[in-house]
Amino acid sequence: MSHLIDLLACPRCDRTPLSENRGTYRCNACKTDFPSTGGIPWLFAAPDATLGEWRNRLQFELQRLAREAQLLRTELDGAIPLARTKQRLELQLQATVEHRKALQELLAPVDVQSMQASFESHLALRTRLPRDQGLHTYYANVHRDWAWGDTENRLALDEIRLALDSDKQTGDTLVLGAGACRLAYDVHMSFDAGRTVALDFNPLLLLIAKAVTAGGTLHLHEFPIAPKSAEDFAVLRELAAPAPVRGGFHLVLGDVLRAPFRPGGFDTVVTPWLVDIVSEDFPVFAARVNRLLKTGGRWINSGSLSFENAQQACRFGPEETLAIVVDAGFGQPFVHESTMPYMCSPASRHGRQESVFTFAAEKRSEASPPERHKALPDWIVTGQEPVPLTPSFRTQALSTRIYSYIMSLIDGRRTVEDMAKILEQQQLMPRAEAIPAIRNFLTRMYDDSRRQS
Numbered sequence: 001m002s003h004l005i006d007l008l009a010c011p012r013c014d015r016t017p018l019s020e021n022r023g024t025y026r027c028n029a030c031k032t033d034f035p036s037t038g039g040i041p042w043l044f045a046a047p048d049a050t051l052g053e054w055r056n057r058l059q060f061e062l063q064r065l066a067r068e069a070q071l072l073r074t075e076l077d078g079a080i081p082l083a084r085t086k087q088r089l090e091l092q093l094q095a096t097v098e099h100r101k102a103l104q105e106l107l108a109p110v111d112v113q114s115m116q117a118s119f120e121s122h123l124a125l126r127t128r129l130p131r132d133q134g135l136h137t138y139y140a141n142v143h144r145d146w147a148w149g150d151t152e153n154r155l156a157l158d159e160i161r162l163a164l165d166s167d168k169q170t171g172d173t174l175v176l177g178a179g180a181c182r183l184a185y186d187v188h189m190s191f192d193a194g195r196t197v198a199l200d201f202n203p204l205l206l207l208i209a210k211a212v213t214a215g216g217t218l219h220l221h222e223f224p225i226a227p228k229s230a231e232d233f234a235v236l237r238e239l240a241a242p243a244p245v246r247g248g249f250h251l252v253l254g255d256v257l258r259a260p261f262r263p264g265g266f267d268t269v270v271t272p273w274l275v276d277i278v279s280e281d282f283p284v285f286a287a288r289v290n291r292l293l294k295t296g297g298r299w300i301n302s303g304s305l306s307f308e309n310a311q312q313a314c315r316f317g318p319e320e321t322l323a324i325v326v327d328a329g330f331g332q333p334f335v336h337e338s339t340m341p342y343m344c345s346p347a348s349r350h351g352r353q354e355s356v357f358t359f360a361a362e363k364r365s366e367a368s369p370p371e372r373h374k375a376l377p378d379w380i381v382t383g384q385e386p387v388p389l390t391p392s393f394r395t396q397a398l399s400t401r402i403y404s405y406i407m408s409l410i411d412g413r414r415t416v417e418d419m420a421k422i423l424e425q426q427q428l429m430p431r432a433e434a435i436p437a438i439r440n441f442l443t444r445m446y447d448d449s450r451r452q453s
């Protein structure tokens with residue numbers, strides 16, 4: 001079976017089935033149309049609002065790159081002592097201009113003029129894109145996946161191989177947070193997968209994956225974090241898959257927290273480098289993974305284990321993680337840990353070594369269905385409940401008041417000492433405390449202004 005439709009459910013109302021018309025889907029129950037973006041189904045709960053948001057993020061990126069190119073031109077117009085510096089800046093300028101053009105072409109399917117991000121429709125559906133996710137957030141992965149990362153990609157696949165033990169059958173497989181999709185591709189090509197579905201919410205990553213897995217070649221610049229040499233500031237890479245992907249491989253744009261799949265549809269769910277970055281507590285997310293699997297199906301997780309959460313109690317260690325997996329209806333997990341290179345671009349001095357935590361666990365029983373994911377609390381969404389005065393809001397309110405007052409004192413004449421005197425007169429803080437506080441704040445403002453320019 002190579003089609004996708006029987007695996008899908010509506011990400012908005014959870015009902016099945018969807019109907020299909022040439023790659024676009026519709027939920028007749030809630031009357032929502034889900035477009036296709038460059039041949040990839042766009043299965044978000046609020047499809048128009050999400051398309052509008054990614055379009056905004058694309059426009060933002062295009063503006064940023066245009067501005068960067070302009071700044072490079074201005075620098076090139078000035079006096080540059082070293083000929084080598086000039087060469088490097090010229091390389092960076094050319095790469096920035098070409099990258100901007102490449103981005104515009106690749107993301108043309110997202111650049112739908114009529115789509116405006118509507119915060120209201122996100123609010124109504126309790127969905128949203130995390131603020132910190134831009135098109136380039138995981139852009140380095142693209143180059144590792146399809147250009148220089150043979151060793152890292154092989155090691156990542158080895159982890160899955162180990163987790164499968166001698167079983168080469170992965171059946172219908174879902175890869176959540178698939179990124180640029182190399183692991184999903186390798187799983188599909190290496191094991192006896194029926195269908196492999198790779199889901200991510202970043203259209204740049206999936207549009208690149210779509211082009212290369214179809215057998216195409218893309219030329220895109222890599223911008224390493226710590227270039228090894230002057231030529232490494234921008235490296236034009238050729239991105240290609242070892243071979244065109246075989247049938248049954250599907251890409252889906254959607255949110256893992258509102259995954260558009262019917263319950264119990266998959267034999268295998270893979271979560272590579274994902275569980276500790278999603279904005280949902282791990283026990284709830286584990287129950288979501290359980291619901292996607294058939295009984296007897298397998299959850300394979302591999303990657304870092306570094307939960308970031310405001311609450312210390314939710315920063316789970318490995319032992320707690322495994323206990324949570326069992327509590328979510330899985331059998332005792334197989335566990336493997338190994339240390340491997342991670343994002344070690346040959347053009348960068350920066351690279352990591354990660355102690356990768358892999359587990360595989362069989363679904364034994366049905367977890368109770370978690371509530372539909374709410375990206376925002378009711379007091380923001382409904383506007384009918386009091387905004388809670390949390391300790392963090394209280395601290396922020398106080399420091400914002402003081403900082404905005406300090407900003408209002410900047411008139412081009414006053415010194416740090418003058419400002420401290422005024423803060424003391426206003427009984428906001430004693431002078432001895434005010435001087436270091438103002439200096440700290442102004443240092444931050446100064447750093448920010450230098451970064452921006």
Ligand SMILES: C[S@@+](CC[C@H](N)C(=O)[O-])C[C@H]1O[C@@H](n2cnc3c(N)ncnc32)[C@H](O)[C@@H]1O
Binds near residue numbers: 141199256273274278
């Ligand atoms: C750390 S990267 C790992 C990418 C890929 N699995 C790999 O190993 O290279 C996390 C990926 O999860 C995706 N992601 C994060 N939150 C998501 C969400 N709520 N829905 C869909 N994708 C998400 C990001 O876009 C990114 O591609």
